[in-house]
Amino acid sequence: MSDNTEPDSIILRYLRQIDSKVDRLSEDMRDVKHRLTTLEESHASLVQAFAGQSKRLDRVENRLDRIERRLDLVDVHSG
Numbered sequence: 001m002s003d004n005t006e007p008d009s010i011i012l013r014y015l016r017q018i019d020s021k022v023d024r025l026s027e028d029m030r031d032v033k034h035r036l037t038t039l040e041e042s043h044a045s046l047v048q049a050f051a052g053q054s055k056r057l058d059r060v061e062n063r064l065d066r067i068e069r070r071l072d073l074v075d076v077h078s079g
Contacts, residue, residue, distance in 0.1 A: 068074045 065074075
């Protein structure tokens with residue numbers, strides 16, 4: 001009888017170890033997913049901020065062009 005229970009015990013012990021490792025991996029994956037989501041949100045925020053800066057720069061450039069034309073600082077035909 002003891003020969004039969006010992007292999008079962010070894011198998012159960014390995015199964016418990018595997019289960020424990022899978023639980024840790026699962027927790028790690030939750031953490032990785034959370035961190036990835038945070039990075040994606042940060043990236044989206046930076047892209048949006050960059051687009052806003054580009055838009056502001058375009059407006060400043062347009063204003064500068066108008067000022068230069070009014071003051072005759074550029075040739076109107078050169079572009």
